[in-house]
Amino acid sequence: MSLCINPNCQNPDNPDNLLYCQSCGSELLLEGCYRVTRPIGKGGFARTFEVSDSGKLKILKVLTLNQPKAVSLFQQEAEVLKRLNHPGIPNAEEYFQFFPQNSQDPVHCLVMDKIDGENLHEWLEKRRNRPISEKQAILWLTQLANILHEVHQQQFFHRDIKPSNIMLTADGQLVLIDFGIAREMTETYEKKQAAGQITRFVSDGYAPLEQINGRAVPQSDFFALGRTFVHLLTGKYPLDLMAEPYGDPYTAGLNWRDEANHISSFLGDFIDHLMMRPVKDRPANTQVILQKLSEIRETLYPTKLINSNLSKTQSTAKTQTISLERTIGTWNSGHSQAVLALAISPDGQTLASGSSDKTIKVWKLNSGKIIRHLTGHVLQVNSIAISSDGQTLVSSSNDKRIKVWNLNTGKEIINSIVNSEDIISVAFCPNKPMFISGDSDGKVALWDIKTGQYIRTLATHEHRVSSLALSQQYVASGSWDGTIKVWPKSTFTGHLKRVRSVAISSNEQILVSASEDKTIIVWNLNTGEQIYTLSGHSNPVNCLAISPDGQTVVSGSDDEKIKVWDLSNGQEVYSINAHLDGVNALVFTPDGQTLVSGGKDTTIKVWRMD
Template identity: 45%
Template sequence: MIQPGLLLQDRYRVHKLLGKGGFGQTFEVDDGGTVKVLKILRADRFQSPEGKKKAVSLFQREALVLSRLQHPGIPKVERDGYFTLADGNGEQLHCLVMEKIEGLNLKQWQSKRGNQPIPQEQALIWLKQLADILAQVHQQELVHRDIKPSNIMIRSTGQLALIDFGAVREITETFLQKQKQNATGTVIISAGYTPPEQAEGHAVAQSDFFALGRTFVYLLTGKHPNDFDKDPRTGRLQWRESAPHISRELADLIDYLMATFPGKRPQTPQMILRCLEEIVSPPPLPLPPPIVEQTRSSDSYPSKPKGFLSLISSFLPTTSTNSNPWAKARLRRTLTGHGDVVKAIAISPDGQTLVTGSYDKTVKLWSLNTGEVRNTLNDHTHRITSVAISPDGQTLATGSYDKTIRLWALSTGELLHTLTGRPDRVRYLAFSPNGQTLISSGDWEIKIWAVRTGKLLRILAGNSNSARIVALTPDGHTCAVASLDGTLELWNPHTGRLLRTFSNQLTEITSLAYSLDGQVLASGSSNAIHLWNPTTGKQLRGFSTQSSGTASITFNPDGKTLACASGKIIELWNWQTGKRLCTLSGHFRAVESVAFGLKGQILVSGSSDQTIKIWQPMS
């Protein structure tokens, strides 16, 4: 009997039971400080000798396969990961120790987010990852035979991992000959995902592609494949109307994977990858070149993808003085990887790094050029509410409801300081222009910190018992403090002196931002934006937003565009005229944060739908 505390093979200390079924159990074990998973097969539970032999064979096959495959999308098993033990009755227990992949499987992940369809950009990324994994599996002349959402895990890095290789089958000449002779093999069936030939005991490599296609029907529609009817003439699943957000090319590829006959499907994972390359999808965001060589002939450049020149031209300054490039905008890319609300966003001064903070307690550092995760910071123990990057791009500050502020080296992710003086839940962070001080707001106090030493310098007094939001002028000489009661105050952060109190605020302020020249202060409330002259305290302009709740406001460096998060949409305004330029929709839950980057040439948004979206103006 396997119980917690038991030491196996003088190496694996059993921690706890993870799950059990009729023929086996799964435990968490410690292997010299590394947490792993122990799978145990109870072969004695099988009634027939033939069933027992087959179960042991499949279990041993899983151990052999996983020890041969080395890929981030496949759980690792060491060569000695398989062993047998004798229980108290003399029966053999077949054991397999493998890497424990932390996270949710795709079925759990979808359930947690309300079975919302994933965007096309995410589908393309995940489909490529799974095709790469199958390329490794099929290269070993193996068929997985049980691909479905519950057998696909999401690592903390965003990489998918295929699990449960117990159904794997080696493709040998003998096996293929049996298929030709119509000899039925072991049948593995997962309703809605298993292809017709496998249900009849004739699985082939292309059987995995059918199950892969059905998995993406589930991901792209949020519905189980069996919820859809089939065309009575062709047998094709009628699912496309439930995924109107994807391109025809991607829908065609999914149907290609799910063709009724194996010979009509892609024959290799490489064919799937080639199809993905042909689907129109945004390439990596190019960084604006420091010098634009206007005189160079286009013939001197290598061949570019279609649309490359228009993409580059969209990043160049417009020659028109009357038009605003943000009058029209389009979605450039969607990033996924967080497991909860994306509350905070910051972009490095060089435009290369995007930092996002989430209620899932993690901070992620992304390459803004490729959309890949460079680093994940996991030290906070509660939701992340604010992130900020120093003006020199060297230091990252993160704030959390765990009542700490952490300072990191942005380039390496090394923790530099943890600020804990007078503990308070952190709501907002901002660096001074010289990067030497950091301002934070919490439930009760506004604090000023020394970045180099982590020392608390001063606390701003006044109406801070209900303060929630702060904003620093670009010169760092003034701090605006907005409170739940609608009060808006200006303070000198160096002396702690109250400079001015604004009136006419009838509702709580939910967002706050200074223009880049410091001459205008914007405040957002439940359904309106107000612009103020911070010198006189007079209101310059006010305009109403389409949706209730303005969670975030940011000024574009172009000096004339204001972006605000308004419910599920983003509104772009010419703040000088009060004219709404356009609205951006694509998030299916509330937008929590917006920020301009690349000198105002892109806009990044984070949302309660757990995604980050990158937008750009249309030329």
């Protein structure tokens, strides 16, 4: 199906092989590349459509009101989105004017990234307006505060935050949409504001009093953010919670705390702080909000250490405990979305992290300070690895690219290596100028690190390669097909669902694998024999790390726990409530005294091994 967007077309439906509408004669291949495939919705003065650009689906926003003010705001939205660069904000690709056949009036068009998901208003209705939990509120508040930090840092403010303007994607990330009335805080704006010349745009129930008076400021976004979470935490539209049923909706208070008695006073007071009537009484900026959210998170959900009561007779190995040393990456200097990958330099001084937010950050591990930000991937960073000499970092992404970086300078060493499929995992060959990649098509490939040239394929799975582990002799790959391939040996089978992580011990005797079946299997690497099956996680196990001395394996899961296992007998030693959401990545320092974890809650935590 190919749709005509001429507003006066009597029959806009067309076969998808035509260049011109068979009803009105208008172009169907917009700008020579965008074919409109289906309508999505209508709101305000615009309609949205799904378009195909050489098979890639995007969103086309079409202005339906061709009046100077509406056109100005529409063009302003395009400009704002082009200037903002954040995974929680749609990317604006192109603004153009389309002229229907026999018409001198243009149709204003904006092409943007397609966000797969639904807005929070729709999401809440589908769950019958059941309030969200306190934990979910803290996670989402942190995500949105990080997004707003980017917006405000660029001197913009949104002016229309509400549940219907927040998208929830399939991977649990929030995206702030509809920047149609966003404004830049300029001297011109301030003069117009003082003269009462600012057009008033208000979403009843979410906007503060100063906005209805045409005097919106960045802190107006904080008020709307607070009202949004009143809605999410009560399941009720804010104006239905007015203390004075027939009062002024912009001055009457809300009786919302009684409707959200499942949350603590820490969070309730924070949300009330966001919604204070005088602007000066709200948080001064997004940094203050992020700092306070971090404090609330640590107060309400402190890291807990749970002893599994392992008796002395159960293990001959040294019993190992873990305690939290510090948390890094929780504020705007850290990642704004899930941490997916971690790597530590051979000297144990430098930590690198990759994230759903498309960035790589390099940290001083002993201080938690960021050394540099590596940007260049256009989709989430799935995997990172550091060479044995500590000079080079390789990264992989869903953008089908592998990037090779100088770790000391943060510069790309060679041009991006382009693959035909998403690159899920990368790992360096020990003491060799080569690295291995695993992609979404199931291929395990060998590459030359100096030239970026493909050398050969080592193994092929039936599904995506989720994890790689390398030693001096072996290359192990775990796959969504449920198998582990060990090159040049054989295929290990035993998991009932997708394999998410593999690790090899330093003595090359043991291989450990983790799966969506909630188990961990310990294998004899030389024979392929299953030694132990470790059970204890209540959700899929995402990541593994074997201690350098080979005595301990540590696992992280979607159940938010890190578990410590004794490899000599397969017994669970300790379990830690580590993150507010799933644990995605684990890595030991070379001395084995420190463990680092990365979570879906955007944080990186550093643990002391005692």
